[in-house]
Amino acid sequence: MHAPIGNPPARRPVAPVHIVGAAATAFLPEHDAMPDELVFAAVHQALREAGLRQQDLGLSVTASMDVLDARSISSGLTNAAAGGYLRDAFRIEGDAGLAVIAAAEAVASGDVEVAVAVGVHNPETTGTTRDRQAFLQQISNLAFEPHVDRPVGMTATATYALQAAHHVATTEADAESLARLAAAEISRGSGRARAVRGAPATAADVLASAPVSWPLHELMLPAESTGAVAIVLASPARAGRCLGRDARITGLGHATGRYTWAGDWISDPAAPTRRAAADALALAGPGDGAVVAELSAPTPALHAAYVDALGCADAVVNASGGVLSNFPGLANGALRLLEVLDQLDGAAVGARGLSHSVDSITGLVSQDVSVLVVEAA
Known part of the structure; x- marks a missing residue:
């Protein structure tokens, strides 16, 4: 890895992004629900807390993973539930912390006034706790380098x-x-x-x-548990007209x-x-x-x-x-x-x-x- 050349760029302060709503489903060993049902429940509750509606959203970012949801392009199932129907929406195959960052950057840049980030986790498997653990361990092994890491x-x-x-x-x-x-x-x-x-x-x-x-x-x-969590973000101007939480990133x-x-x-x-x-x-x-x-x-x-x-x-x-x-x-x-x-x-x-x-x-x-x-x- 080469050392950086010259001075690093000056850091520009981020325009505060307000958190106006946040909600979670119940957390269970395994939910008897589809991922889109969990996403809808969390997003609906978070928007309601903020006094907002689905049509107020400018962007929806979902954190989920196809292999856990047991279907390809599984975000096609959850986008609408996250308020992304006929709006900008995308999925991050990783932790919901990165989904919050992506949504916050969109608000801070002025691209949208209101965004929601939602993480959902309910692996499509059934059986005992041991069975579920074995499934997650198998998924983890498949994510490693195939020639060196997986065989060991x-x-x-x-x-x-x-x-x-x-x-x-x-x-x-x-x-x-x-x-x-x-x-x-x-x-x-x-x-x-x-x-x-x-x-x-x-x-x-x-x-x-x-x-x-x-x-x-x-x-x-x-x-280990399963469930969904939604975070609603807004620009300072829009946050002043919301009913919900009073915090900012x-x-x-x-x-x-x-x-x-x-x-x-x-x-x-x-x-x-x-x-x-x-x-x-x-x-x-x-x-x-x-x-x-x-x-x-x-x-x-x-x-x-x-x-x-x-x-x-x-x-x-x-x-x-x-x-x-x-x-x-x-x-x-x-x-x-x-x-x-x-x-x-x-x-x-x-x-x-x-x-x-x-x-x-x-x-x-x-x-x-x-x-x-x-x-x-």
Whole structure:
């Protein structure tokens, strides 16, 4: 990779993009509903909260994936449900955090006054929890390099276990300390309306859960769920005429990681998060540190690295329990933002929150990271 030539371009502050509506469906192990039904339910509720109608939308961005929906061009099914009929609409095959960024950029540029970003995750499979997990692991393996990675069984979970083992070998962490951190996250989220792990846990509970790959146990991994989350965005002028939420996106950042053979996904897994956070905070401009942060750490071995990369050590981190409390696959980025919005409700004007999400299809390899800076308006 060549070093950049000359000075980097000056960063232009992003015109604030207001969040005027946000809603989610229930989160279940498996929904007895089609993806378009889930999308419609979330978008309808979010628009209603904002006092808007489908005809007010200028753009709809959906986060979903054909292979999970079990049909090609599956966005043809969900575009209309997302309000995209006879309007601009497109689909991102990745995490909903990137869908929010794409919709926010369209509003900030002046292309549209109102946009919606929606993530939906309800893999087209049936059976036991073990069957669903096996299906997702197979999809993950298929996303890896076909000649080198696939034959050795690389999956997202395998990358998490390799990094966790490296973390234990090179730091003072051990399985017990990882279990304590996982238990704290699960317990913090327990009892909340959106939690799918509804009961508090102890470190002993975590270590007693099914072993996955040393040093990881089942309760150290994300709490898989299905559902849809919609975020309605508006320009400042249009937001003043809306009824819903009162927050705004002031910074956004996106970065990707490198391939398996680079190896830094084990030694420095937070590098993409660090780059995305630097861009988001630079665009947001000067301000007090975040008071709340929702980060997506798929294992407790990644938690400290992501906190450091986001610079949010002084914030209330993962009050919702994070992904160990609820992880709705591709809809996770929108859910993390929704949790930040709920925590900023009633906060002083200008209070900051950080929303961090990672596309987990290939785990730590080729990470696709989104970071949003949100302020109470």
